[in-house]
Amino acid sequence: MVMRALIAGCGGYLPPLRLSNDELAARHGLETSDAWIQDRTGIKFRHVAAPDEAASDLAAAAARAALADAGLPAAQVDGIIVATTTPDSGFPATAARVQAKIGAGPGFAFDITAACTGFIYGLSVAEAMMRAGHARHVLVIGAEVYTRIVDWTDRGTCVLFGDGAGAVLLSAGEGAGSNKDRGLLSTHLHADGRHGDILAIEGGAGSTGGTGLLRMAGKEVFRHAVSKLAAVVDEALAANGLTHADIDWLVPHQANLRIIEAMGKKLNLQPGRVVVTVDRHANTSAASIPLALAEARGDGRIKNGDLVVMEAIGGGLTWGSAIARF
Numbered sequence: 001m002v003m004r005a006l007i008a009g010c011g012g013y014l015p016p017l018r019l020s021n022d023e024l025a026a027r028h029g030l031e032t033s034d035a036w037i038q039d040r041t042g043i044k045f046r047h048v049a050a051p052d053e054a055a056s057d058l059a060a061a062a063a064r065a066a067l068a069d070a071g072l073p074a075a076q077v078d079g080i081i082v083a084t085t086t087p088d089s090g091f092p093a094t095a096a097r098v099q100a101k102i103g104a105g106p107g108f109a110f111d112i113t114a115a116c117t118g119f120i121y122g123l124s125v126a127e128a129m130m131r132a133g134h135a136r137h138v139l140v141i142g143a144e145v146y147t148r149i150v151d152w153t154d155r156g157t158c159v160l161f162g163d164g165a166g167a168v169l170l171s172a173g174e175g176a177g178s179n180k181d182r183g184l185l186s187t188h189l190h191a192d193g194r195h196g197d198i199l200a201i202e203g204g205a206g207s208t209g210g211t212g213l214l215r216m217a218g219k220e221v222f223r224h225a226v227s228k229l230a231a232v233v234d235e236a237l238a239a240n241g242l243t244h245a246d247i248d249w250l251v252p253h254q255a256n257l258r259i260i261e262a263m264g265k266k267l268n269l270q271p272g273r274v275v276v277t278v279d280r281h282a283n284t285s286a287a288s289i290p291l292a293l294a295e296a297r298g299d300g301r302i303k304n305g306d307l308v309v310m311e312a313i314g315g316g317l318t319w320g321s322a323i324a325r326f
Ligand code: UT7
Pocket: 031, 032, 033, 036, 037, 040, 041, 116, 155, 156, 157, 159, 160, 217, 218, 219, 220, 221, 222, 225, 254, 255, 256, 259, 283, 285, 313, 314, 315
């Protein structure tokens, strides 16, 4: 018997304000077009946090939804990990704010900085801590408010991002140690800091003393994305003795529909087997995978027993994959 981190609940939260491409362009005086944005990225809409909503508010709402899905009282949560690059403040951790907001138990609470790969990193760390006996019920949350860190004078990046949060509750269970087990089967994490500057927030508390804005060399990130994502998914499948044919759902990081479709093709998946939210959410960084999980679980697409492959790449560079059976 082995310990398995079961996905006991999923939840998401999107701020009520939803802007179309044309509305965004009008609001910020951008020289762009709905046609350019849709053609290059697949994005039609994004949600924007209200002025009084911080990352921890979005995260707490997603966490409450995940707990309701699992039927677990917040007091029984003994660990919270928030993946975010738009924390409420340098410290306390956004996770500690969430702990107080939802009334979770006095276990650990900390943040992870791995940009768009943050949720996959969070799953990996949570599972390792559960295996070590530190917790039985861990919330892993991705929460971002990127509309606060994009440069509204840079049309090449500001149209790409949106705000939101997604959460999963991992609960300790048992498995036989085979790829038929329910729960997290594996995570594979990578980073290559030599490419740190192609996707970064310029500045921070420890360098410039303030928070800077997001910069991205889009074409370069794109070039890394497809090859690294395909490699890290194949690495994960091989580690579990699985093949492309075993995948029920691909739940990718939602940066660009062209990258998502290329991944679906590489894995020989029917388009209906790839969960897509980028058209309605835009890129919500660490929140995009748990938001997509919550949507596909909530509408009944992902069923108990289904094998789900997750993958992401983002600033760092960081990239990774996770395989879970629901
Ligand atoms: O989440 C982390 C991971 N991130 C990613 O995976 C993002 C990867 N990169 C991408 O998705 C794409 O590179 C972008 C969507 C960001 C950009 O697409 P692209 O096809 O690489 O376009 P580009 O940046 O090379 O720009 C092409 C043209 C340029 O004009 P010229 O120089 O060809 O005349 C830009 O100035 O499009 C222009 N352009 C725009 N035009 C209208 C750039 N942004 C816009 C805009 N509206 N918003």
